Amino acid sequence: MSPRGVLSDMTSATRAALLLAVVAQACTFDEHLPQVDIKGTVIVPRAAATRMILDDRTGVESEVVDARFIGPVYLGAYSDIRYDIEAYPHPATGPIIGGELGNTYPYGGGTVGVFDFACYTSTLCKVVTGRYADYSSLLDFWSNTLDQPVVDEQGAEVQSPDYFRTSCYDLFEYTEDAELLFLAGEDGLDFKENADGDFEAEFTMWRVNYHAGMKVWGWMDAPDSNFDFTTCDPANGQQFNQYSASFTTGSSYIDLLNFPSNYIDIGDFVVNEPVELTYEDADAFREAAPTFTLVYDFQVEK
Amino acid sequence: MPRLLLAVGFVSAFVACDRDNEKYFPQPVAEYPGVVDLGEFTPLTLADWLDPSTRAEKSIYDGLGENAAIGQWGGATFTFQGTGGTVCVLVDPEAVFWLQSVDVRSPADGYICEDNNYDDGDLDLEVGLSAYYNGTPGVTVGNFEQVYEDSLGNEVVFEANECLMTGQRGQAGAHAGRATPEFCEIDTSLHPGRDYTVLLRLWSVPIDDYVVHYAATVVEIGAGDTCADLVSAVAADPECALENEGTGEGFSTLEELYCAGELDDLCTEVE
Secondary structure: OOHHHHHHHOOHHHHHHHHHHHHHHHHOOOOOOOEEEEEEEEEEOHHHHEEEEEOOOOOOEEEEEOHHHOOOEEEEEEOOEEOOOOOOOEEOOOOOOOOOOOOOOOOEEEEEOOEOOOOOHHHOOOOEOOOEOOHHHHHHHHHHHOOOOOEOOOOOEOOOHHHHHHHHHHHHOOOOHHHOOOEOOHHHOOOEEOOOOOEEEEEEEEEEEOOOOOEEEEEEOOOOOOOOOOOEEOOOOOEEEEOOEEEEOOEEOOOOOOOHHHOOOOOOEEOOOOEEOOOOOHHHHHHHOOEEEEEOOEEOOO | OHHHHHHHHHHHHHHHHOOOOHHHOOOOEOOEOOEEEEEEOOOEOHHHHHOHHHHHHHOEEEEEEOOOOOOOOEEEEEEEEOOOOEEEEEEEEOOOOOHHHOOOOOOOOOOOOOOOOOOOOEEEEEEEEHHHOOOEOOOEOOOOEEEEEOOOOOEEEEEOOOOOEEOOOOOEEEOOOOOOOEEEEEEOOOOOOOEEEEEEEEEEOOOOOOEEEEEEEEEEEOOOOOHHHHHHOOOOOHHHOOOOOOOOOOHHHHHHHHHOOOHHHHHHHHO
16 A cells, blocks of 8 residues: 555544654754853852942042942853963963964853943943843933933933933834843843842853863953943944934954953953863753853952 | 858857967966975065165065966965064065056056056965964965864864955955055064964966066064055055066066156156
8 A cells, every 4th residue: 555545544633643743753853952052140249339439519438339330241161261371260272373362262152231322322332231220220320320421412411211212212213112222121130139249140151062171251341430341342333324423332342252351451350260061062961951150259450 | 141140150250269368377387386485584674674785685586487286376485583573574576557547436647558467466475483384385385274272172273374464444364466565564572583484375477478576575673663664664655665576578667667656757658
């Protein structure tokens, strides 16, 4: 009997069951990809979210603890982390070509928070996602804590959240706040204070090439006294040319994980003890589905 | 009528067959091998460079023919030792003077002159530590690609050519076009005394004699100085820093006029 004959002899229910079995089998197909998603928690010390702020009116300097001080937190997977290359733990590097630093050749990476353009050039390279719940949160922090109010393109201070929203919608041609990445909402804020008074957030490093023995390491880019970040390239990002306005929206430098020491500066927080991944291969890692904790406890001093 | 058309087509086909374009396919020239190694070169000092006769005397003047090994790169190599400072490496292939003005977007002086399109060759410059050069000097032309193996055995191909020139749109790794001089600074401070290899990759040979003549040199420069500074100290145009690289008839006269900014006079006389 031909295969066609066999199928025609089956009832509809049998054929449907057979089809379902075939489809279900496809769902269990394991590609054995060499890439894995690494998940876990980053912990930055309380000091990373603490600043001494001078009150101009009273002349009194006071300590302010605020998660909005926390800069982008970078993570990378490397062959090794060494303690003899820089004054802080640093990934092993490849050959030094010319006067250039050696490339670390990372296997993959990720961040907790990325630079985003908050609609005015006065915020260029200063706003990190996951730090502000809404417009008011950003305006309040910049005006009252940083003493560096957001100003529009005419130099006027932006005080109204509605004006802020209007400017953003006009610039990006958006229609709702959800399209603006720098607005996280109360539930979308990355960092929360833990029982020790430090700040922690969940992370995911997507599609990292897995190599048994690789180490996950990273650093937090702490803003300087002017709230500038060394890891942001103001000439990178989306280009805007509208009427008399011409600017780029800024973005991270593209080789942060390849040449970290070009960007790590005094005040940044580095992972002192990297996490080593010892699973035999990517399949074993996926099966175990581990989570890790990375502590950014080494403050760079020189 | 159809017969007439057939006859015309037949004649046309025969005329077309009468063309012989073989000369456009460069052939090897016995006196000028396609792959040569020039040995070790001693970089010029700044004083050497500033003196016209010493500059010419101590620089390399040679020629490269088509590589006899079909489908393989041709080129010349030579080495120099890291000085511990910065050096400028420069190559000036023949010829191209008037073609630079054959541009309808920005026509310049000399456009009225008819160019010789068959006397231009092209060499591309690459420089790196000799340890990273994967060719066999004088036998085969290679490049500076190497493999780095990290502590976990993961292999990454990296480029160790340090002569990275910037293109018109700011992109690194560009090369100058037809017969235009190429130059770059090499920082040897991390590897004093180590051998560096200069590769003059044969990109094209002139059609008139199948040999691209060229001049090349390496000059010590101060930290922070550039090749452009070095060139401007002796000439307004990189074409004129190393003169007489071509051997064709009238080349030196033509170059002299070009470097003196007097090509217009020649064109006027020709007219």
